[in-house]
Amino acid sequence: MNDEYFDVGQSGWAGAKYIPSDAVIKKVCRLLKCGERDIETILGNLEEDMQSCRNENRSLRVELTNYEVKEMLESSDDICGLKVVKKIYDEYDLRQVSKIAEKLVENENTVALFAVKTADKSNLLFAASKDIKNIDMNELLKDAIILIDGRGGGNKFLA
8 A cells, every 4th residue: 555645634535634645546536537547638638628618718708798898888878978887786706897897988988887796895986988088087986985985096087
């Protein structure tokens, strides 16, 4: 029997802190449905597949964002010649909402006013296209966060 041991931490190995490496290898082989000699190849293939899935996921998110932006622009409110898009997101990734706002304001005369609510906090995200000179998103955000006892800031076009 092999004298090497692996630290298994909080895995499902019935209370054992350390288990013989042979047992780990056998379990991995069972999970991967392969022999010991094939483990490296199988894991390499899984890593490539995972990277391919990540790339496809990223591409699909970009495509979905483009459709969402198009739909938001079509249904936006027209206020004094500005396309105003407003939306409240529940349990949504703030980075994704920021990407949506950035895409929206690539269009002229567009303002995006977003709120993102999560279990532990809420965020406001205000954005304006670069051609809008008379509205300062940073000042608008500061006025809004006073109402909710918040903090934050940004610049004239993104806050």
